[in-house]
Amino acid sequence: MSAVILALETSCDETSAAVVAGGRQVLSNIISSQVEVHRKFGGVVPEVASRKHLELLNQVVAEALGAAGLGFKDLDAVAVTYGPGLVGALLVGVSAAKAIAYGLDLPLVGVNHLEGHIYANFLVDPALDFPLLCLVVSGGHTDLVLVKGHGSFQVVGRTRDDAAGEAFDKAARTLGLGYPGGPLIDRLSRQGNPAAVNLPRAYLEEGSFDFSFSGLKSALINWLHRAGRLGGDVNKADLAASFQKAVVDVLVDKTLAAARENGVTTILLAGGVAANACLRAELARRAEEECRRVIIPPPVLCTDNAAMVACAAYYRFLRGAFAPLTLNAVPDLKLGEDRYEGSFVRKKTGPTS
Template sequence: MNILAIESSCDETAVAIVRDGREVLADCIASQAEMHEIYGGVVPEIASRKHIEAISALAEEALRRASLSRKDLDAVAVTYAPGLIGALLVGVNFAKAAAYALGLPLIPVHHVRGHIAANYIAYPELQPPFVCLCVSGGTSLIVDVRSYTEMEILGATRDDAAGECFDKIARVLGLGYPGGGPMDRMAQGGDDTRFVLPRVHMQDAPMDLSFSGLKTATLNLIHNLQQKGEEVPRSDLAASFSAAVSDMLIPRVMEAAKRLQYGKVAVVGGVAANSRIRRDLEKACQKSGNELYLPPLSLCGDNGAMIGSQAYYEYLAGKRGNSTLNAYANRDISLG
């Protein structure tokens, strides 16, 4: 089954063609990051316009790269939630039109379920159930992935997402947007014990996360140094910050793994590219005897292939969209 998959939830326009959920025949991405860097973050209206400019050509390019014609396609899938509403609507309307014109079924896909499916591409043998840490620009979740389409949230951030925090601290350090990658590089060789930053724990909800305290403490520290006219030791600060984020994420995921006893832990989303988090998880999984599934860096950020993969399993479970399909800025992952 060849699925044409469309992703436009944030600042990447992506179109992929995926066969039977696991084989990527084409994966085309047009990133707008350079455009938004000028403003230090994503400008939603610009994102929508850029999606409109790129999407048709990208779909043609995907067919060309896969050496397929339109009649070889079996379904059209699209990210319909969560994300920037105007940006999502571009993909949803394109997908609806394509499905209608080609007489194909339409499959709506939850963006974070797509992130989870990135590991189905990277690891052909991986099957649910497993515990999944989803950490990206807009999400920080610990999810019980019971089956391809049944999921329960075990823990969630109460405020900022991990990626959002990396981006905000990076901006103040003059590292550009998106800042997670540059922060990671800046942390290499830095002293992660130089600054003592808060690790938040909530007694009533031990698997929930909160990053706003860490963000504020780090910003205050930077401002205090700047006010005193002292140079900010960026490398040590980036290393101390990355260690604090990792220390909040890893014990919670491992606690979930211990409770559920699946023996499998996965990490997905843009922040899954972080070298400190990857390293700490490898150690924690090795120690506890869990198999760890980490997507390659190319599948951590937004892409169309992950949407095409999840779409296959949504299709098998009977999920369909029609011409009334709408986009949603927020939607619980357990609802699909």
Template sequence: MAVNILAIETSCDESSAAIVADGREIKSNIISSQIDVHKKFGGVVPEIASRKHLEAISLVVQEALDEAGTAFKDLDAVAVTYGPGLVGALLVGLSYAKAAAFALNKPLIGVHHLEGHIHAGFLEHPDLAFPLVALVVSGGHTSLVYLPRRGEYVLLGQTRDDAAGEAFDKVARHLGLGYPGGPQIQKAALQGNKDHLDFPKAWLEEGSLDFSFSGLKSSVLSYLNRCKMKGEAYHVPDIAAGLQEAIVEVLSEKAVRAAKLKQCSTILLAGGVAANLRLREVLKARAEQEGIHVVWPSPLLCTDNGAMIGCAAYYKYMQGDFAPLTLNAVPNLSLFMQKN
């Protein structure tokens, strides 16, 4: 008999519920996005996000069950993201999941948001072998993670300030491109010359696998301010292309360096920015030069979604790794055992 898990994800501005069987088969994956709501503010407003999750949660769960042809009584467990993320948003999904698990007398499984993103890759590449290196890139996270085996996560490097997606969002807002910034920057960059503007790349101290994007962001904004003060025209596509190239080069170079350091033959790209076509292109080319294979999820699974939570939860289910009904939201939850 298949293990059917209802998985819920509400860590930021997507309300998502999915039914996943045996950690591989996506029976349904319903995502209710709040992009149109937050677009006018240029970013996510936590209080509004929480209220929208409250409105959507019951509806997306029911739609997930209907699309999967599954009833509550057919579920084997309820999984939910409990951190990191916006605390109010997390609490909506967590409260629903705890109530459902209690009412159904089924196990509750708490999942780390980044663990979900990493497992999105296993949904479409179930034969991925360990050890491997994961590059997790999103609006809130930029991390290099070593996975010696399933369930073990060793932090190799992370951003010291802004995440890559955050840099995209902030620059896109100043360029008037709208929210979310990543897709808009990518679209504009297609019409630009990536070599016209040479924005700084933060490599940090020798051998470091950490990232820093605040200096790059400040450099782009300073360039915009100088142009405005002097009354000079600037070309938005060139700025977008230059910014994108500076971010992609550092991410790709350090991911390949990490894989070589850990003698891994596979890099798993995950998170919202993993949908960026230029990042995929550059990372794949650099990795192949070193005999390293790169995989990533399809664009839908790069975003926050319930299916990735259901995949991660399945392996916890098989180990009997269940959470108590006292489980609370942890907005700054850490996934990593250590950094080396």
């Protein structure tokens, strides 16, 4: 068995641990969600999330090792998400990973959370050819990333205000649907007419691959206010479907435009919003029309999970890109940068493939 990596993911409100061999064989991927804890607040409360990670992490790690049928002695490295994310939540995972690495004399691999989302696609197809274009869509991020090689990323487009997932959450709150908004909008939209309400699409200036969804959210609120003053009936399913279609249209249009501009034939989808059924179907359909291939991870690998972190860590492991035991949480970590302090000398020699 090639390099076996234990990975931890605690960047927001999922406590996850996974064991992955050779960067592709998922031996276990345990995810403990805090959705029910935060639902009553209408969103993630950072301090509550941090405390829940403290309560759950040891148990989740034990479950991951047990499900993989392995022990600590079988590991070749320990990986952890160290940013971006909620600083308190990140610190729980980083501290645990450093303790395990130190105690077992193993290499420590620090992974960018967004890099992890991108590498979820390599769990679907490890033989992807570069260059690749990845649309990363989540509650905190909406980025178009040109992936030129392992560890080589160029952000060609990003949101200028609300991320797509954030827009879905705000729309769901406006419609009184609850939290988390993305899955609720997705589910309700299947009963509605996406052409029922004419909502705007923000394409920004010509040639831009950036995104903007704050105006769309405002348009939805204004439409509801006008409907209330006029005494009209509000069909929430139609509104949800129309809002979702407005978001998906822009995401797909800009992704395909960026693929054409950069000569990319393979498109990746990543992040929590990548589980959205409308986005998955529309991107696949439109890309096929242009003879472009689309890779989309299963929903469990779209939301925050440690298997994607282990996959990303594997390629860092092969390059010897290890973090020192002074690794700290970096809540504003940018894709493609490493913020390590100190130095690290690898002590254990493990597999190289």
